[in-house]
Amino acid sequence: MPAGSSKKRERQYEKIKDSSKARGAGEGRAKEIAARTVNKERARAGEARQASRTSTQDPKSAPQRGGQRSGNRVGPKGPTRDQLYNEARQRNVEGRSHMTKDELAKALGR
Known part of the structure; x- marks a missing residue:
């Protein structure tokens, strides 16, 4: 977790990491998923110093989207x-x- 994160974000990080590991992701991948998710939520809430456009303008938060964009890359x-x-x-x-x-x-x- 980034320095200065709130207790809420630390709990959120741990919960997402544990959930990812329970679904079969490795330790490193689970940490990455949790960090990306929490950082995006921090950006949406205005807690981060920098935020990407997709972080702040996405119509739904990650849990609400429910994997809507995962694995749907257009390609051969x-x-x-x-x-x-x-x-x-x-x-x-x-x-x-x-x-x-x-x-x-x-x-x-x-």
Whole structure:
């Protein structure tokens, strides 16, 4: 916890850390989750010297959001084209060098 934190924030930190560990996070990861959460709450309450825009302008606090933003990063799903190409090469798929990612996946039966 940062120096000068209130007893309430220290209790909040310990509770979040224990909860994270109970869900299977390692010690280091649990500490990181707890520190980030408490620091964000401190920023929202005006207790921190500096605060990011997302800390202060988020419509909901972390507990209220309930993991709404966790793991929803937009990006490619599944194996890359190179991974599919290597698998196609191992299976001797004809014409694989001219295929797109979707065509390779279809040829491999995915």
